[in-house]
Amino acid sequence: MIKEFYSHGKLLITGEYAVLDGAKSLALPTRYGQKLKVTTIEAPMIHWRSLDVDGAVWFETTFQLEALKKPSEQFRDCGEVEQTLVKLLRAARKLNPEFLQNEQGFEVETELEFPRNWGLGSSSTLINNLAQWAQVDAFQLLWNGFSGSGYDIACAQNNGPLIYQVLQKQPVIEKIAFHPPFYKNLFFVYLDKKQNSREGIARYRSVIDQKDQLLSAVNEITRALLKTQSLADFEALLNHHEELISKTIQLPMVKSELFKNYSGSVKSLGAWGGDFVLVTGNEESPTYFKEKGYTTIIPYQQMIL
Incomplete structure (x- = not known):
């Protein structure tokens, strides 16, 4: 079985920093995003491969699903990218205990549509794609494992301009028409x-x-x-x-x-x-x-x- 997910990149036009404290901010999803493809395999393991915008592999790892149940020390000697990935997968499992609990494994491939150093949301698009796969709330997945306002998650999920605000630790999203004549x-x-x-x-x-x-x-x-x-x-x-x-x-x-x-x-x-x-x-x-x-x-x- 193959499942595919997609999330848009992000740009924040107004409200940088202030969005953290509840400012109404103009956020624009970009045409560039990130894909995630999940293929079911028989072995109870995850083989993860990440491709950059040119199709080159920039990160690759393989580990047993059972390892996600063990203490974090098992991944202590791994690189920062793998530690972050494992942290996200574990956070998703906490939100949905049924996620990655069966005996099957997965081949996972991500593909960026923009250079990683552009700052358009290589992390936020990954988080939103993972949330779709795990069937959990992407904002909670972000806030449980990391920090930030969540405007990038809102952009990942939407196909047009929006006003984003955080009120009482909840995202408030207003879809808008923003087509400047200039x-x-x-x-x-x-x-x-x-x-x-x-x-x-x-x-x-x-x-x-x-x-x-x-x-x-x-x-x-x-x-x-x-x-x-x-x-x-x-x-x-x-x-x-x-x-x-x-x-x-x-x-x-x-x-x-x-x-x-x-x-x-x-x-x-x-x-x-x-x-x-x-x-x-x-x-x-x-x-x-x-x-x-x-x-x-x-x-x-x-x-x-």
């Missing part, structure tokens, strides 16, 4: 500088002061973005958001550090200083960034569902 003026530029989101969250937690004011301001920007019909108004909102988060986490804005002379807006996405930024511009904008050494520039309509 979409041809929007690009995503990859900075090729991977950031640790856990470190960014820790910094935010250590410096956050007037939380209520921050949440109110982010909510207002998010609502205004949904109604904006002009590029100039859109840019003003992006700039205001950048200034707000910069002041909150006490870090300089990406534009002021890397693109001071750029005429359009540059908006950080997710953990500041790495992965993608959203920029506004025109048909000549890609040339500007390429000349500065940033060669991965993806138009809005190519990235977003």
